Amino acid sequence: MDQQTSLEIGQVISVAGSKVTGIMVKHSDAQQTEQAANATQVGSIVTIKTPSSLVFGVLASLTTQDPSYPFSSDQTRITEIDLVGESLRQDEAGNLIFQRGVSIYPGLGATILSTTSRDLAQIYAQPSKPSIKVGALRQDLSQPAYLKVDELVGKHFAILGHSGTGKSCAITLLLRTIFDDYPDGHVVMFDPHDEYTKTFGDRAEVITPDNLQLPYWLLNFEEITEALCSHEPGNREVEAPLLKEAIIEAKKAYMERNGERIPFTVDTPIPYHLNKVVEHLNAAMGRLNRTEKPQAYQRIIYRIESLKQDSRYRFMFFNTNVHDSMGDILSRLLRMPGENKPISIIGLAGMPSEIVDVVVSLLCRMIFDFAVWGDKERSVPILMICEEAHRYAPHDPDLGFAPTRRAISRIAKEGRKYGVSLGLVTQRPSEISEMIISQCSTLFIMRMSTEYDQNFVAHVLPETAAGLLLALPVLRTQEAIAVGEAVNFPMMIYFEALDSEYRPSSDTRSVSQGWLEEQADRELVDRTIERWRNQK
Numbered sequence: 212m213d214q215q216t217s218l219e220i221g222q223v224i225s226v227a228g229s230k231v232t233g234i235m236v237k238h239s240d241a242q243q244t245e246q247a248a249n250a251t252q253v254g255s256i257v258t259i260k261t262p263s264s265l266v267f268g269v270l271a272s273l274t275t276q277d278p279s280y281p282f283s284s285d286q287t288r289i290t291e292i293d294l295v296g297e298s299l300r301q302d303e304a305g306n307l308i309f310q311r312g313v314s315i316y317p318g319l320g321a322t323i324l325s326t327t328s329r330d331l332a333q334i335y336a337q338p339s340k341p342s343i344k345v346g347a348l349r350q351d352l353s354q355p356a357y358l359k360v361d362e363l364v365g366k367h368f369a370i371l372g373h374s375g376t377g378k379s380c381a382i383t384l385l386l387r388t389i390f391d392d393y394p395d396g397h398v399v400m401f402d403p404h405d406e407y408t409k410t411f412g413d414r415a416e417v418i419t420p421d422n423l424q425l426p427y428w429l430l431n432f433e434e435i436t437e438a439l440c441s442h443e444p445g446n447r448e449v450e451a452p453l454l455k456e457a458i459i460e461a462k463k464a465y466m467e468r469n470g471e472r473i474p475f476t477v478d479t480p481i482p483y484h485l486n487k488v489v490e491h492l493n494a495a496m497g498r499l500n501r502t503e504k505p506q507a508y509q510r511i512i513y514r515i516e517s518l519k520q521d522s523r524y525r526f527m528f529f530n531t532n533v534h535d536s537m538g539d540i541l542s543r544l545l546r547m548p549g550e551n552k553p554i555s556i557i558g559l560a561g562m563p564s565e566i567v568d569v570v571v572s573l574l575c576r577m578i579f580d581f582a583v584w585g586d587k588e589r590s591v592p593i594l595m596i597c598e599e600a601h602r603y604a605p606h607d608p609d610l611g612f613a614p615t616r617r618a619i620s621r622i623a624k625e626g627r628k629y630g631v632s633l634g635l636v637t638q639r640p641s642e643i644s645e646m647i648i649s650q651c652s653t654l655f656i657m658r659m660s661t662e663y664d665q666n667f668v669a670h671v672l673p674e675t676a677a678g679l680l681l682a683l684p685v686l687r688t689q690e691a692i693a694v695g696e697a698v699n700f701p702m703m704i705y706f707e708a709l710d711s712e713y714r715p716s717s718d719t720r721s722v723s724q725g726w727l728e729e730q731a732d733r734e735l736v737d738r739t740i741e742r743w744r745n746q747k
Contacts, residue, residue: 216327217258217324217325217326217327217330218243218246218247218250218324218325219236219322219323219324220233220235220236220247220250220251220257220323220324220325221233221234221235221236221290221322221323222234222236222320222321222322222323223259223317223318223319223320223321223323224289224319224320225319226316226317226318226319229293229294229295229313230291230292230293230294231259231268231291231292231293231294231317232289232290232291232292233289233290233291233292233323234287234288234289234290235247235251235288235289235290237285246325247325250325250326251270251273251290251325252270252350253270253271253272253273253681253682254269254270254349254350254679254682254703255269255270255325255326255350256268256269256270256326256330256331256334256350256700257269257270257292257323257324257325257326258323258324258325258326258330259292259294259317259321259322259323259324260317260321260322260324261315261316261317261318261321262315263299263315264297264298264299264314264315265297265298266294266296266297266313266315266316266317267294267295267296267297267298267309267326267334267700268292268293268294268295269292269293269295269679269701270290270291270292271290271291271292271293271679271681272290272291272681273288273289273290274288274289274290274291275287275288275289276288276289290323292323293679294313294316295311295313295700295701296309296310296311296312296313296700297309297310297312297313297314297315298310299314299315309333309334309699309700311700328351328353328354331348331350331351331354332354334699334700335348335354335355335356335357335699335700335702336357336699337355337357338357338359338699340359340360340361340362341359341360341361341392342357342358342359342360343357343358343360343385343388343389343391343392344356344357344388345357345358345384345385345388345704345706345707346384346689346704346705346706346707347704347705347707348702348703348704348705349690349702349703349704349705350703352705356693356698356702356704356705357698357699358385358653358693358697358698359696359697359698360389360392360393362652362653362695362696362697363385363653363696363697364389364592364594364632364634365592365627365630365632366627366632366651366652366653366696366697367623367626367627367632367633367634367635367650367651367652367653368633368634368635368651368652368653368654368655368695368697369600369633369634369635369636369637369648369651369653369654369655370382370634370635370636370637370655370657370691371637371640371654371655371656371657371659371664371668372638372655372656372657372658372659372691373638373657373658373659373660373661373664374638375688376657376658376686376688377657377688377689377690377691377706378636378638378657379406379407379598379636379715380689380706380708380709380714380715381655381657381689381691381706382596382598382634382636383407383410383411383709383713383714383715384706384707384709385634386398386411386554386596387410387411387709387713390411390414390553390554393553394414394549394551394553395549395553396546396549396553396554396594397545397546397547397549397553397591397592397593397594398546398553398554398555398593398594398595398596399544399545399554399555399557399574399578399593399594399595399596400554400555400556400557400595400596400598401557401559401571401574401595401596401597401598401603402556402557402558402559402560402598403559403560403567403598403599403602404560404598405419405558405560405561405716406598406715406716407556407715408556408558408716409712409713409716410709410713410714410715411554411556411713412712412713413551413552414551414552414553414554415552415554415555415556416543416546416552416554416555416556417555417556417558418543418544418555418556418557418558419558419561420523420525420526420558420561420562421526421561423526423557424526424529424536424540425526425527425540425570425573425574426482426527426529426533426536427485427527427528428462428480428481428482428483428533429480429537429540429573429577430569430573431477431478431573431576431614432455432458432477432478433613433614434569434572434573434614435454435458436450436451436454437568437569437612437614438514438518438527438566438569439454439511439514439515439518440454440510440511440514441510446507446510449503449507450507450510450511453492453495453503453507453508453511454488454492454511455477456491456495457487457488457491457492457495457511458477458483458488459477460487460488460491461483461484461485461487461488461491462475462477462479462481462482462483464483464484464487465481465482465483465484465487465533466481480537481535482533482534482535483533484533485515485519485528488515489512489515489516492508492511492512493508493512495508496508496509515528521563522745523561523562523563524563524566526562527566527570541577541581543555544574544577544578545578545581545593547591557570557574559571568602568603568611568612568615569612569614569615571603571612571615571618572612572614572615572618575595575603575615575618575619575622576614576618578593578595578622578631579618579621579622579625579626579629579631582626582629582630582631583629585629590629590630591630592630592631592632593630593631593632594632594633594634595622595631595632595633595634596633596634596636597619597633597634597635597636598636599636599637599638600619600635600636600637600643600647601637601638601639601640601642601643603615603616603619604616604619604620604635604643604644604647605642605643605644606641606642606643606644606645607642616644619633619647620644620646620647623646623647623650623651624646624650633647633650633651635647635648635651639664640659640664640667640668641661641663641664641666641667645667645670645671648671649671651695652695652696652697653693653694653695653696653697653698654668654671654672654692654693654694654695655691655692655693655704656668656680656683656691656692656693656694657686657690657691657692658683658684658685658686658687658688658690659683659684660683660684665680665683665684668680668683672694679692679694679701679703680692682703686703687705689705689706689708690703690704690705690706691703691704691706692704
């Protein structure tokens with residue numbers, strides 16, 4: 212749509228806070244009728260004149276009074292508008308100076324006008340603050356869509372939408388565009404399905420269980436208990452104190468051998484040998500004055516030995532060459548130095564499912580603690596991207612791993628003060644913690660068809676432009692409603708398309724192609740079994 216002159220499309224008949232109701236004008240001229248129809252689609256931006264300002268709103272709904280069939284242009288048409296901002300004055304060049312919120316409300320009878328292409332260009336002009344171009348406005352593809360970088364990255368954001376709406380492509384586009392202008396970033400991404408291993412090319416440090424070293428001694432007691440103790444509550448209650456005592460003794464032995472003397476607790480990230488833990492458990496089990504049954508000790512020892520022998524856990528439970536590698540791990544994880552790789556991608560797909568939550572908890576906690584204890588004069592912002600965020604921070608407090616949920620919640624509530632921010636991506640918005648989503652200053656809302664998810668999103672919206680959500684079920688792939696501090700004005704974005712080589716590998720396999728001709732044979736089965744057994 213390329214509209215050069217504004218057109219009167221109605222008059223205000225009701226004002227209730229941020230909601231305005233208008234009665235629409237009936238145009239006799241065919242060209243004006245067509246222009247008005249184009250300007251009054253749900254989601255369109257309109258302006259309303261007041262004696263000393265121009266108020267902006269988003270058209271939320273269209274109805275008729277006493278509808279009849281067939282529809283007649285003589286019927287009275289009603290529109291509802293959500294107010295979102297205003298312009299009180301113009302700059303020296305005659306451009307509108309837009310600001311959020313409304314200080315002067317329109318009165319009854321105020322004129323409702325369509326917006327021109329020039330209006331849109333001024334409302335959605337490139338901000339004076341650092342910004343990136345990520346696509347175009349849905350209502351006018353000639354108008355670029357900009358996002359403010361500091362408000363986007365520094366204040367948490369979320370991308371919400373059902374499967375197949377383009378969430379993975381959207382987060383890839385955002386990050387790639389940011390890296391083009393800011394190549395020395397520090398981004399950590401949790402990739403649960405190995406979708407992003409090729410999307411950033413040589414600008415990413417791809418970390419998988421095959422090349423990851425995340426030693427067990429970095430785990431705090433709650434995390435190591437999850438890994439080594441029984442999941443049955445009664446047994447865990449007995450085993451946890453035994454494990455705690457053994458770990459403290461193992462840490463003490465390591466420090467004495469290395470001549471170190473610092474105060475420590477069971478949670479202090481100090482190296483220790485698992486063999487020492489087993490030695491202490493065996494010794495304690497043999498004491499005559501022990502109060503616990505030997506089975507409790509044996510269960511822990513058996514679990515330790517099992518994990519050491521399981522190749523899937525080699526990245527964490529290796530007992531050779533135990534040394535203080537914490538600095539090397541954080542340097543690689545946080546890209547310090549970056550070495551032209553501003554993002555580290557943590558591939559979780561190859562990890563056993565029972566340890567994934569522990570790994571995410573550990574990494575989130577380490578990132579936050581690093582920021583808290585870092586040099587305030589030299590600290591750098593860190594962005595943490597959580598794909599399938601509902602897995603780690605569920606709405607139901609009885610689901611998920613409590614330490615992971617607490618770690619992410621802590622970053623959501625306190626991370627900004629220390630330069631740590633979140634980028635959440637989920638296809639199940641109603642299953643993620645409402646508190647965590649409410650901390651996101653910018654939301655990108657993609658197509659959703661279920662009323663439950665739509666209601667949840669409407670409840671946590673940081674803007675008054677909830678009328679835009681009515682368009683959620685009919686958004687196309689790559690389209691999103693963007694609201695929050697990273698945009699000048701709530702807008703419907705059409706994200707730029709990614710080149711095929713940078714697209715995440717998240718597409719659903721084609722049944723029509725896969726079943727068109729024989730593509731599987733016995734060799735495929737044998738290779739799969741070999742990888743299955745070798746866990747590679």
